[in-house]
Structures are given as C-alpha cells and as structure tokens.
Amino acid sequence: MIQRPQSLYLALVFILNMAVFFTPLYRHAMADPAAWIGLGFAITLTLAAMTGLISIFLYKNRTNQLKLVKAGTYMHIVALGFAAGVLFSLGGFGTFLLKEVLSTGLIVLVLILFWLAGSSIKKDEELVKSMDRIR
Numbered sequence: 001m002i003q004r005p006q007s008l009y010l011a012l013v014f015i016l017n018m019a020v021f022f023t024p025l026y027r028h029a030m031a032d033p034a035a036w037i038g039l040g041f042a043i044t045l046t047l048a049a050m051t052g053l054i055s056i057f058l059y060k061n062r063t064n065q066l067k068l069v070k071a072g073t074y075m076h077i078v079a080l081g082f083a084a085g086v087l088f089s090l091g092g093f094g095t096f097l098l099k100e101v102l103s104t105g106l107i108v109l110v111l112i113l114f115w116l117a118g119s120s121i122k123k124d125e126e127l128v129k130s131m132d133r134i135r
Contacts, residue, residue, distance in 0.1 A: 004059065004120070004124070005116075005117075005120045006065075006069075006116075006117040006118075006120035006121050006124070007056050007059065009113045009114075009116045009117035009120065010052045010053070010055055010056045010069070010113075010117050011052075011056060012110075012113050013048075013049070013052035013072070013110050013113045013114055013117065014049050014052045014053045014056075016106055016109060016110045016113070017045055017046075017048055017049035017052065017076075017110055018049060019106065020045055020103065020106055020107060020110075021042075021045065023099070023100075023102075023103035023106065024099045024100050024103060025083055025086060025087065025099075025100045025103035025104060026038075026041070026042075026045075026103070028086055028090060028100065029041045029042075029082065029083075029086045030042070032086065032089065037082060037085060037086060040078075040082055041079060041082040041083065041086065044075050044076070044078045044079040044082060045076075045079050047072075047075050048072045048075040048076040048079055048110070051068050051069070051071055051072030051075065052069075052072050052114070052117075054068060055068040055069050055072065055117075062121055062124055062125045062128070063125070065121055066118060066121045066122065066125070069114060069117050069118045069121060070118065072114055073111065073114040073115065073118065076107065076110055076111050076114060077111065079107060080104070080107050080108065080111065083103070083104045083107050084104065086100075087100055087101065087104055
C-alpha cells in the first residue's frame with residue numbers, strides 16, 4: 001500500500017541507494033587497488049536496496065516486514081563502514097573531498113529512512129494489536 005508512510009520511506013531508501021552508485025565515493029571505491037572494498041560496498045548497497053524494495057510488498061505481514069527492514073538496516077551499517085573506509089583512505093574529511101563526504105551523508109540519510117520505516121511499522125503493529133483487544 002503506497003499511502004502508508006513506511007512504504008514511502010522504503011521507496012526513498014531504494015531510490016537513494018541506487019543514487020549512491022552514481023556518486024564519486026562509489027567511483028573511488030571501485031577504483032581502489034584492493035578490489036574487495038569496492039565489491040563489498042556494491043554488494044551491501046545492492047542487498048540493502050533490495051531489502052527495502054522487497055519489504056514494501058510485505059505490507060500484509062508486518063512482522064516479516066520489520067525483520068527485513070532490520071536486516072536492511074544492518075546491511076546498510078556495513079555499507080556505511082565500507083564508505084567510511086574508502087573516505088578515510090582518500091585522506092579524511094576536508095573541502096577537497098566535499099562530494100565524497102556528501103555521498104557518505106546520503107548513506108546516513110538512507111539509514112535514517114530505514115529507522116523511520118521501522119518505527120512506522122512498529123506503530124502500525126501496535127495499532128492493529130490495540131484494535132484486536134477492543135473486539
């Protein structure tokens with residue numbers, strides 16, 4: 001159901017995750033001599049995006065939806081670790097790395113959206129449980 005707030009959050013998660021693939025941070029990760037960093041970054045971003053997309057369609061089963069959102073959050077934390085590793089291998093923070101730092105900020109924004117989606121799913125579940133008690 002698209003009108004639910006968590007569905008909108010999860011759709012934004014998918015869109016912003018796909019946008020990370022077009023950032024300078026991703027290009028630096030793929031150009032890194034240690035190829036496992038770029039590969040790990042790409043895999044965790046893809047898995048986190050897919051969990052966000054799949055969990056949109058699990059609106060009838062909120063417990064599984066919440067589990068999938070939590071799994072996506074954990075995968076995205078790993079992706080943030082890869083992004084921080086790439087960022088620090090470039091020389092840390094600074095005005096000359098503004099685009100890369102903003103790319104990492106995009107990953108943090110996706111984490112916030114995952115958290116918002118999880119809290120909205122929990123609120124829905126509590127609302128349904130309270131309605132069941134009234135019956």
